[in-house]
Amino acid sequence: MNVSVIVIGDELLIxxxxxxxxxxxxxxxxxxxxxxxxxxxxxxxADAITRAIDRAMxxxxxxxxxxxxxxxxxxxxxxxxxxxxxGELRLDEATLENVRRVVSRRGIALNRLTADQAIVPTSATIxxxxxxxxxxxxxxxxxxxxxxxxxxxxxTRQMFSEKVFPMLRRRFGTDVAIRHATLIVTGYTESALAMxxxxxxxxxxxxxxxxxxxxxxxxxxxxDGTHRDEKFITAEVDRYAGELAGMLGDAVLATxxxxxxxxxxxxAGQQGMMIATAESCTGGNIAHSITMxxxxxxxxxxxxxxxxxxxxxxxxNVSADDLDRYGAxxxxxxxxxxxxACEATGATIAMATxxxxxxxxxxxEKPVGTVCIAVAMKTADGWKxxxxxxxFPGNRPRVIDAATTRALILAIKLLRGQL
Amino acid sequence: MNVSVIVIGDELLIxxxxxxxxxxxxxxxxxxxxxxxxxxxxxxxADAITRAIDRAMxxxxxxxxxxxxxxxxxxxxxxxxxxxxxGELRLDEATLENVRRVVSRRGIALNRLTADQAIVPTSATIxxxxxxxxxxxxxxxxxxxxxxxxxxxxxTRQMFSEKVFPMLRRRFGTDVAIRHATLIVTGYTESALAMxxxxxxxxxxxxxxxxxxxxxxxxxxxxDGTHRDEKFITAEVDRYAGELAGMLGDAVLATxxxxxxxxxxxxAGQQGMMIATAESCTGGNIAHSITMxxxxxxxxxxxxxxxxxxxxxxxxNVSADDLDRYGAxxxxxxxxxxxxACEATGATIAMATxxxxxxxxxxxEKPVGTVCIAVAMKTADGWKxxxxxxxFPGNRPRVIDAATTRALILAIKLLRGQL
Numbered sequence: 001m002n003v004s005v006i007v008i009g010d011e012l013l014i015x016x017x018x019x020x021x022x023x024x025x026x027x028x029x030x031x032x033x034x035x036x037x038x039x040x041x042x043x044x045x046a047d048a049i050t051r052a053i054d055r056a057m058x059x060x061x062x063x064x065x066x067x068x069x070x071x072x073x074x075x076x077x078x079x080x081x082x083x084x085x086x087g088e089l090r091l092d093e094a095t096l097e098n099v100r101r102v103v104s105r106r107g108i109a110l111n112r113l114t115a116d117q118a119i120v121p122t123s124a125t126i127x128x129x130x131x132x133x134x135x136x137x138x139x140x141x142x143x144x145x146x147x148x149x150x151x152x153x154x155x156t157r158q159m160f161s162e163k164v165f166p167m168l169r170r171r172f173g174t175d176v177a178i179r180h181a182t183l184i185v186t187g188y189t190e191s192a193l194a195m196x197x198x199x200x201x202x203x204x205x206x207x208x209x210x211x212x213x214x215x216x217x218x219x220x221x222x223x224d225g226t227h228r229d230e231k232f233i234t235a236e237v238d239r240y241a242g243e244l245a246g247m248l249g250d251a252v253l254a255t256x257x258x259x260x261x262x263x264x265x266x267x268a269g270q271q272g273m274m275i276a277t278a279e280s281c282t283g284g285n286i287a288h289s290i291t292m293x294x295x296x297x298x299x300x301x302x303x304x305x306x307x308x309x310x311x312x313x314x315x316x317n318v319s320a321d322d323l324d325r326y327g328a329x330x331x332x333x334x335x336x337x338x339x340x341a342c343e344a345t346g347a348t349i350a351m352a353t354x355x356x357x358x359x360x361x362x363x364x365e366k367p368v369g370t371v372c373i374a375v376a377m378k379t380a381d382g383w384k385x386x387x388x389x390x391x392f393p394g395n396r397p398r399v400i401d402a403a404t405t406r407a408l409i410l411a412i413k414l415l416r417g418q419l
Numbered sequence: 420m421n422v423s424v425i426v427i428g429d430e431l432l433i434x435x436x437x438x439x440x441x442x443x444x445x446x447x448x449x450x451x452x453x454x455x456x457x458x459x460x461x462x463x464x465a466d467a468i469t470r471a472i473d474r475a476m477x478x479x480x481x482x483x484x485x486x487x488x489x490x491x492x493x494x495x496x497x498x499x500x501x502x503x504x505x506g507e508l509r510l511d512e513a514t515l516e517n518v519r520r521v522v523s524r525r526g527i528a529l530n531r532l533t534a535d536q537a538i539v540p541t542s543a544t545i546x547x548x549x550x551x552x553x554x555x556x557x558x559x560x561x562x563x564x565x566x567x568x569x570x571x572x573x574x575t576r577q578m579f580s581e582k583v584f585p586m587l588r589r590r591f592g593t594d595v596a597i598r599h600a601t602l603i604v605t606g607y608t609e610s611a612l613a614m615x616x617x618x619x620x621x622x623x624x625x626x627x628x629x630x631x632x633x634x635x636x637x638x639x640x641x642x643d644g645t646h647r648d649e650k651f652i653t654a655e656v657d658r659y660a661g662e663l664a665g666m667l668g669d670a671v672l673a674t675x676x677x678x679x680x681x682x683x684x685x686x687a688g689q690q691g692m693m694i695a696t697a698e699s700c701t702g703g704n705i706a707h708s709i710t711m712x713x714x715x716x717x718x719x720x721x722x723x724x725x726x727x728x729x730x731x732x733x734x735x736n737v738s739a740d741d742l743d744r745y746g747a748x749x750x751x752x753x754x755x756x757x758x759x760a761c762e763a764t765g766a767t768i769a770m771a772t773x774x775x776x777x778x779x780x781x782x783x784e785k786p787v788g789t790v791c792i793a794v795a796m797k798t799a800d801g802w803k804x805x806x807x808x809x810x811f812p813g814n815r816p817r818v819i820d821a822a823t824t825r826a827l828i829l830a831i832k833l834l835r836g837q838l
Binding site for chain 2: 010011012013014015016017018019020022023024025026027030035036037038039040041042043048052055070071072073074106108111112113114131154157189190191192194195201209210211212213214220222274277279281282283284285286287288290291292294295296297300301302303304305306307308310311314315344345346358359360393394395396397398400
């Protein structure tokens with residue numbers, strides 16, 4: 001099925017909010033072979049919304065809209081849809097009942113503006129929103145369906161998955177099988193990787209397609225297969241992904257679409273290791289990346305954000321002399337930080353970072369982007385420590401992000417005996 | 420000026436990557452009153468790109484495209500633009516020279532695929548990309564301009580700001596003045612806030628417009644003014660924003676578009692306080708939010724990610740008895756964590772969190788979303804401590820995000836003597 005998505009809201013066009021809904025919808029539909037043909041982002045403006053619907057209804061069988069359903073004056077989608085599909089706006093008792101339920105579960109009183117959420121177009125089928133006050137409305141014209149959903153990401157994610165998509169699948173449906181395989185590759189630039197596998201890629205059969213998705217420190221290689229025959233395409237994707245993994249060897253961190261933090265948690269869990277962090281320039285981002293993952297507490301012991309030298313000394317037991325002699329951004333200091341993090345927390349493997357994330361603080365010798373990274377692991381034979389000094393391009397968030405990914409990759413490689 | 424943005428890339432439509440470029444471009448243009456009329460997200464597909472250009476050229480004076488310029492086979496934008504605007508693809512020596520410079524600065528060898536980036540449409544004016552290998556191309560048709568930029572966010576951000584936008588401003592230009600004011604408000608739901616200020620909002624003159632931008636824990640109220648007369652609209656926006664701030668009192672955390680972390684850093688800096696964190700369920704996210712801000716080291720001392728009870732006891736000095744008696748997710752434990760974070764790091768104000776972020780770990784008494792939060796501050800009269808138990812809706816990232824924001828807000832309120 002072809003799906004067009006319309007994302008509605010002034011806040012998106014002025015760049016105050018980033019649209020994550022269209023991606024979420026695409027990810028949910030991909031395993032069924034439903035693809036998002038295009039996404040239009042438009043203002044809370046009747047003409048713009050109407051024009052976008054016209055285009056989307058022309059291009060696709062299904063149109064999904066998100067946003068513009070808040071209780072305030074700037075949100076106008078409901079009225080525009082009513083004008084577009086006919087009928088009138090009328091209070092719906094079942095919807096009002098649902099709004100009451102949602103509001104009371106939040107422990108808030110129902111006010112007039114929120115109650116007005118139950119005024120809906122008579123031309124729509126209403127799908128009650130179990131987690132928010134804006135009802136979901138389903139419109140039909142000819143063979144085509146438009147579903148209007150709220151803009152709040154968790155509401156859209158949950159209601160699309162549990163109600164809207166199952167209804168759409170019943171209503172439409174396809175019999176093309178789609179299979180994906182993803183390899184997470186490190187140690188190559190995008191073009192170096194493309195050259196390494198150029199011959200193999202050129203020889204791919206037409207039902208397979210390879211995409212390069214670079215991220216700081218890793219490249220995701222996604223092999224997509226499409227075919228009528230589900231068994232055939234499953235076997236083909238498996239076989240070619242296996243070939244590719246064989247060609248790339250240790251550079252392959254994972255053969256699933258996992259983040260470096262997920263891979264590290266998996267490897268540490270298997271080896272019974274507990275993880276700690278000692279972060280200066282990354283400021284908690286390594287710990288945050290790990291603890292965002294459900295179940296991380298099984299292998300995550302804890303961490304220290306050692307932003308000041310005082311914390312490096314007091315909690316991580318870094319030598320005051322070495323801090324003076326080599327500076328906070330130095331190999332001796334990060335190695336002590338990594339081992340100190342294990343000692344302080346009781347963990348068995350740790351990552352440490354100290355660097356200059358910018359924009360200030362750079363020197364000629366240690367310019368902005370310079371980051372010292374160490375990983376240390378307690379083994380039966382004593383400490384295994386590895387460290388390096390990297391220089392990452394870009395601004396502060398990019399340096400923090402790149403240093404985080406690199407530290408996670410080094411920890412994975414240390415656990416795998418690849419350092 | 421009306422600007423249409425086309426974001427190109429399969430990875431965006433299948434939801435593997437989130438588009439941040441369109442928002443970045445919008446934010447850069449907003450102060451000049453240039454507005455993004457729509458954003459189209461399309462696949463790496465010649466028909467889809469061509470159709471999107473047709474629409475955008477019809478709607479807007481300026482079309483900006485990002486993405487689809489990588490060195491690999493899946494990126495086809497350059498060829499499509501050459502077909503669209505005429506001419507042929509030819510190697511450009513100046514561009515090759517620039518690609519060489521960029522590659523050598525990264526310490527990588529120039530390979531054939533990367534060198535091919537210097538093959539450009541003869542119909543384009545080339546803008547050299549100082550931070551990446553994909554050149555920026557500028558096309559004209561009639562009065563309209565299309566500029567094709569790379570998809571890598573930091574390249575687009577920097578090159579648009581430093582080269583493309585100044586060139587566009589010289590080429591076009593407007594004399595409408597736009598002014599914004601933003602209030603960061605806490606303690607209201609969106610609809611409760613809308614009702615509180617309904618009369619005031621209804622009475623706004625036509626040159627002013629109010630937008631509600633809810634985020635977990637705060638609502639950003641943005642007052643936009645547009646008028647020929649710059650002095651007039653500046654005074655109007657100031658006056659009405661002042662009125663609004665007066666009506667909302669302590670609920671206003673800031674009268675600038677600042678994040679809670681930025682507000683906390685500002686307040687702590689002014690009072691000479693040093694900040695620490697003790698994070699269990701937020702797992703480093705509070706520290707990360709603070710340390711993402713340039714210059715945060717002036718008021719950020721450090722933090723502890725106390726994921727395991729062992730770390731709570733060993734580093735934060737939480738009573739083992741209390742951990743047993745009340746559980747890790749309890750008021751006595753988070754209060755000790757907050758004070759322990761000050762003691763361990765040498766800071767003077769600290770935030771602590773302990774909760775159940777989910778999806779697992781919930782109980783009837785403490786369901787998923789339950790988070791205990793404490794803030795503690797060292798004063799001349801001893802400790803000032805405040806704590807509360809919150810219950811946040813949504814999935815793991817949402818709970819972590821909401822708890823982070825709430826902890827930051829409580830620290831701001833503690834510093835301001837509002838708790």
